[in-house]
Amino acid sequence: MNTTAATERLWGGRFKSGPSLALENLSRSDPSFFRLAPYDLAGSRAHANELERAGILNAAELEQLLNTMDQIEKEFLAGKLPPILADEDVHTFLERELTQRLKAVGGKLRAGRSRNDQAANDLRLYLRDKARKLAVSVNELQDALIAQAEAHVETVTAGFTHLQPAQPIVFAHQLLAHAQSIYRDVDRLVDWDRRTARSPLGAAALAGSAICLRADLSAAELGYDGPCENSIDAVASRDHVAEFTFILSMLSVNLSRLSEEVILWTSRQFRWVELDDGYATGSSIMPQKKNSDIAELTRGKAGRLIGNLSGLLATLKSLPLAYNRDLAEDKIAAFDSIDTLELVLPAMAGMIRTMRVNVDEMRRQAPLGFTLATEVADWLALRGVPFSEAHEITGALVRACEQQGIELGDVSVATLAQVDARLEASVLDHVTLDAAVAARSGHGGTAPIRVKEQIARLRGAIDKQAAWAADYKGPSC
Structure with missing residues (x-):
């Protein structure tokens, strides 16, 4: 900062000397x-x-x-x-x-005004503007996820629970699961904005202004829906900042979960995905390394955003009405969270958009670990066998396969009959990857036809969020 000039303070009238x-x-x-x-x-x-x-x-x-x-x-x-x-x-x-x-x-x-209502107004305007800009950045990541999903509607892989292979899915369905959670984060911003679109101008220090009596007009000029209902609340409350910081921390948590999966997918053990050289780093000592640093940095920064939220909530706890200087901490939390995501989101979008998916390796791994076992249990249940029994029969079949060192798709008709007479040869038509994913054809399921519908609905919903971000009447800087 330039230190060559001086200024008159806004508050020194009753003091005999200046501050220390x-x-x-x-x-x-x-x-x-x-x-x-x-x-x-x-x-x-x-x-x-x-x-x-x-x-x-x-x-x-x-x-x-x-x-x-x-x-x-x-x-x-x-x-x-x-x-x-x-x-x-x-x-x-x-x-x-x-x-x-x-x-x-x-x-x-x-x-007719105070730094109290000025400070409250400045931050509201800034956050409302930044909410739109962040939404645009998130939508760029969403577009990258959906583009990859569109390319892999037919790519079969293993879905996991407890980080153990569970059932076959199409890879698009896994990508869209991340896209859906991130979509809700932007939806939270839209909903947050509805509550935040109230102007604190005219509240002055706390009691309102005796000079500025048309807060409705100044509110409209700044793109608000109207003025705050209570002048004390207008300058003293920061729940909108805490909520905004929560939304960003929740977004960072969802980005961290996506990052963790990218880290797994790109590992030598998974070999599902290879990152573009422009979105990966190497090692200073091990020449062979290709590290998913963007995902790791994003995962690490989630803790920082959670900390910003926790710190702000601790600051707000037990503050008396109306304004207190403690409230200056609201900007520290909000600014850092925004600045962090403005770095993270473009990097994540580029990483996802350019990653290469190993389709053949995914399909090879998809049936491993008896991921098709549920198909046998469902086949029995659909033929009148109580599911408790179907579960036991399928478990016995899995044990038989383990003893023979084979997967369910390789089981013989003789082994089926040995396990249970109700396991007819026709069950083998259902114990395939394509049959398994096609069978999950209910709304929200992993069947390719349903996944394509999901993509279309999600694109339409994201377009509405983009329209909200573009249709802002307040100041944008």
Whole structure:
């Protein structure tokens, strides 16, 4: 930061002396907070219009202020207007610039508002904007997952429970399971935005403003659905920040689960997937290594986002109404979670989009571990055998296969008869990979025909999320 200039503080009127250096160092905003400058200016424009309606500003002064704020924003975004060390926060920084450029007219802007409602408004605007941008990034990952799913609707592999081979599935179904959970994360953002689209402007310090009386108009100007119902709640509550941070932590957990599977799939033991060289790393000592670092880093960063949520909830616990400086911690948690995902999501999308699937190896492994056993039990149940008995008969058949060192698909008619007379030769037609996946043809099942329908529905749902992200009426920076 530039330290060559000084500033007037926004709060020093009743003090005989200035703050100590220790207080200044503790009280000064984290440098990352100044990213809110464009959103603070957006709120200041709406506030300036309120002051003109209240008679504090005349038309010429309003025009001066708006034009100057536009110029300040242009310079800030171009990197030509950094805050100085004496700027306690983004509000002090921008008011200093306005008063230096417009003198008394710039000083009028403080009437009828507080840093309390400014801070609350800045972060709401920022989070609503970032929610849309993150949704776009998530949808790029979704598109990569769906593209891979479309290529592997007929690719049969083993599905797992307890990390043990369980039943045959198509690989597309596994990919779409991840896509569905990530879809819900964006859906949570959409739902979160509905609750968050309320403007705190006009709440002032806590009791409301005696000057700015048309909070509904400033709310509409900023793309909100309306003003907050209670001025104390408007400046004191941060549940919308906690909820936002939860959604991002939940997203990171879902990304971590996908990452763990990629790590398994790319292992020498699985050999299901090979990563593109552009999305993998090597070893400084072992020349043969090809590591899935993107997946590992993503998995590791999930803990960081969970920590941000836990820390914010601990900060909010037992805070009295209305505003307290503790609430500055809300930005630390939210910013770090956003910044982390902005790095993670493009890397994950590229890794998934470019990975190569070993179709033949997947199919070879699919029946191993007696994954077709359920087909035998179902075949018996459909012929009137109580499933408890069918389960026992199938278990006995598996034991017989283990003793012979074969899989279920290799069992002989003689062995079937030895295990149980009800195991007719026709059961072998059902103990195949293709028959097994085709049989799961109920809604949401792994049958290729159902998977294709799932892809179509998911694409339509994601398109609606994309439309929500594009149709934002608030400030976007």
